[in-house]
Amino acid sequence: MDRVKEAQEIEDDLPDPLEIPDLVPGCMAASKPYGAAPEFQKPLGFPGGLVENWQEKAIEKMAELRGKYRSFRVFLDSCVKCGACTDKCHYFLGTGDPKNMPVARQDLLRQVYRRHFTLAGKYLPWLVGARDLTEEVLDDWYSYFHQCSQCRRCSVFCPYGIDTAEISMAGREIMDSIGKGQKYSNEIIGKVLTIGNNLGLPKKALKATLEDLEEEVLEETGVPVRFPLDEKGAEILLVAPSADYFAEPHIAGLIGYAKVFHQAGVTWTISSHATEAANFGMFIGSYENMREISLRVRHAALDLGVKRIVFGECGHAWRAAYSFLNTLAGPFDFLDQRYPIPQHICEFTYDLIAAGKLTFDKSKNDHIRLTFHDSCNIARGSRLGNKPGGQFDIPRAILRATCNHFHDMPADTIKESTVCCGGGGGLLTDELIEIREKGAQPRMRALQHVAAEHGVTHMAAMCAICKAQFSKVLPMYGFDREAIVSVHQMVSNAIVLERTDGGAVGERDEE
Amino acid sequence: MLTAVYASTFYLAAAVLAGGLAFRTWEYATTPAPLKIPTTPAPTTRTGVAFRLSREVVLFESLFKANKWIWLFGWIFHAALLVVLMRHLRYFTQPVWDWVTLIQPFGVYAGFAMVAGLAGLWARRILVPRIRYISAPSDHLMLALLIGIAVSGLMMKYVAPTDIVAVKSFFLGLMVFHWQPLPADPVLLVHLGLVAALMIVFPFSKLLHAPGLFFSPTRNQVDNPRERRHLANWARALEAGRQ
Numbered sequence: 001m002d003r004v005k006e007a008q009e010i011e012d013d014l015p016d017p018l019e020i021p022d023l024v025p026g027c028m029a030a031s032k033p034y035g036a037a038p039e040f041q042k043p044l045g046f047p048g049g050l051v052e053n054w055q056e057k058a059i060e061k062m063a064e065l066r067g068k069y070r071s072f073r074v075f076l077d078s079c080v081k082c083g084a085c086t087d088k089c090h091y092f093l094g095t096g097d098p099k100n101m102p103v104a105r106q107d108l109l110r111q112v113y114r115r116h117f118t119l120a121g122k123y124l125p126w127l128v129g130a131r132d133l134t135e136e137v138l139d140d141w142y143s144y145f146h147q148c149s150q151c152r153r154c155s156v157f158c159p160y161g162i163d164t165a166e167i168s169m170a171g172r173e174i175m176d177s178i179g180k181g182q183k184y185s186n187e188i189i190g191k192v193l194t195i196g197n198n199l200g201l202p203k204k205a206l207k208a209t210l211e212d213l214e215e216e217v218l219e220e221t222g223v224p225v226r227f228p229l230d231e232k233g234a235e236i237l238l239v240a241p242s243a244d245y246f247a248e249p250h251i252a253g254l255i256g257y258a259k260v261f262h263q264a265g266v267t268w269t270i271s272s273h274a275t276e277a278a279n280f281g282m283f284i285g286s287y288e289n290m291r292e293i294s295l296r297v298r299h300a301a302l303d304l305g306v307k308r309i310v311f312g313e314c315g316h317a318w319r320a321a322y323s324f325l326n327t328l329a330g331p332f333d334f335l336d337q338r339y340p341i342p343q344h345i346c347e348f349t350y351d352l353i354a355a356g357k358l359t360f361d362k363s364k365n366d367h368i369r370l371t372f373h374d375s376c377n378i379a380r381g382s383r384l385g386n387k388p389g390g391q392f393d394i395p396r397a398i399l400r401a402t403c404n405h406f407h408d409m410p411a412d413t414i415k416e417s418t419v420c421c422g423g424g425g426g427l428l429t430d431e432l433i434e435i436r437e438k439g440a441q442p443r444m445r446a447l448q449h450v451a452a453e454h455g456v457t458h459m460a461a462m463c464a465i466c467k468a469q470f471s472k473v474l475p476m477y478g479f480d481r482e483a484i485v486s487v488h489q490m491v492s493n494a495i496v497l498e499r500t501d502g503g504a505v506g507e508r509d510e511e
Numbered sequence: 512m513l514t515a516v517y518a519s520t521f522y523l524a525a526a527v528l529a530g531g532l533a534f535r536t537w538e539y540a541t542t543p544a545p546l547k548i549p550t551t552p553a554p555t556t557r558t559g560v561a562f563r564l565s566r567e568v569v570l571f572e573s574l575f576k577a578n579k580w581i582w583l584f585g586w587i588f589h590a591a592l593l594v595v596l597m598r599h600l601r602y603f604t605q606p607v608w609d610w611v612t613l614i615q616p617f618g619v620y621a622g623f624a625m626v627a628g629l630a631g632l633w634a635r636r637i638l639v640p641r642i643r644y645i646s647a648p649s650d651h652l653m654l655a656l657l658i659g660i661a662v663s664g665l666m667m668k669y670v671a672p673t674d675i676v677a678v679k680s681f682f683l684g685l686m687v688f689h690w691q692p693l694p695a696d697p698v699l700l701v702h703l704g705l706v707a708a709l710m711i712v713f714p715f716s717k718l719l720h721a722p723g724l725f726f727s728p729t730r731n732q733v734d735n736p737r738e739r740r741h742l743a744n745w746a747r748a749l750e751a752g753r754q
Binding site for chain 2: 022023068069070074078080081082085087101103119126127128155159160166291295323324326327331340342380383388389392
């Protein structure tokens, strides 16, 4: 009883995860990513460096976007500056820089839009806060459109559904079109388009990794779980984020997918042509680049003759897959229409659990007291399962099926109100570590609450960026860097595997 | 002379408001939304979307989630404005419709509620540093305009009554292009002048949030991208010659 009381007191003393800071104007103005060199710009169809008549070109691009995207036009016109979004961005909560308030971030673009595309802005710019696109404004764009992880939290709370992600994507697309690109995202897109994945992992290395994994799992469990690559005629094409092939805790998740496929008795394969679930074309707002990356998945599915496509654990990748793949690379009339196209690995696993086809030994996860971080793009930009909100219920159902100790973080920081990890949207690069650390503050404080109240030791996530970001920032907030786990890592730990002869693994020693 | 000025102003204002809104609506309706971007969890059917939008329009659902004070002041203002506008129909109809007569007694309360809501919003705009930061002069001016309209309206009820019968015949005449004289009461002239100004700025200002909400892709899209392929015309053009 005393322990409970004590924990409650400690929790009460902790700062509110969503505590609103005082304004500190300009404090993050200097935070900006490295610029993209010409070698990274040109393959994507962008000018190598800032073009000479960049102002004119930027306004032309704005006019083009205004005609191509209703969101751009409606969102820039509709804002009434009510202030509802001002305390909703994790980067604002972590820094206090007013330009990290969603409406102020949008205004960086809106002020120029008003100057050129509205009557009042043309003739009475001072009245409506309209401004010319000066060098100073461009600098602000570059800094602050790269302090938005496109997590859409603000869009939940806006009375008109204005989504700052759409604005920061447009801002980045305009900057790319005048030659002011971001190194991190554009270099990665180049790697996907030439090699097939974000990490630039060649087929040989991938093959070696997968063979190692087969050996490792066999040694550990005595069961020949396969990790197939480029196998024609397999039933399922698995498209996972490339981090799943090389980094912890991502690999543990990949092993989990393989074990689930093994138990399901389906044939599956990874494609060396489409080794990447992530689609950074989305981060830079480039429909064309996003489409090119998506088409790789289509082509891989056609080449390998698969019947189904399943995506691994990755947040924005799932948004791009769930919401955009059919648009960008469909129609998928050549796949088995009885299954969702594409399907998420959590949907796949959940269906098996619901059908009673998987057995778990939850005690294998007894060293873990778990909570779950809803990844922003899955929570607010996609769905799992048949019902709205399945993206919240399905991963939790999987986790509850695989462990004995599960506790949710404070309600205003999860599900549709989830706070981003701080590294999404093309910000997962070392030079942005300050904004990443500060942006993680609301999530880290929420984790501190459940750690104090329920003794939570680990946090599961189903996004490669979340996992990489948390591995980095957890220690900055006093947690172990290994406190972040994959959802399918929990599955992998607890799943009871059947040998090919039908006996369960636990019986092995008794033979 | 005065009648002529106000009559022409109102013809102009009505034309700008109707024409401007029609043009904006046409612009919004014909600009494609190339990707499925509903803020999820989102309805999976058109009926569900209709309910979602209705909740936004009637209850300000998202704003309620965001901030209870802004919701309170904003909702009171908009609801009161609706009642006030409905009550004003009596100046444009002869005989007055029954239901307009029925809400007549609430009109005055609504007038005060409107001022209270606007005052609350303005206070926040000035006192909350975050909202002060994002406010342009036009944001203050818009509140001033609306409060000016409400206060001048209430003044005609309580301080300086005008010849309301003459005002009504002015507007009835306006509608059939048979002008009747407008009383030269300063408060009335201010009230009508501000209303005309509001009508004129509507299609050029943030007041476009009214039609905008219905065209907001994060709110009006059905969450069914896997079931139905969504393709904009300009994006279809990219598909020529594709495998």
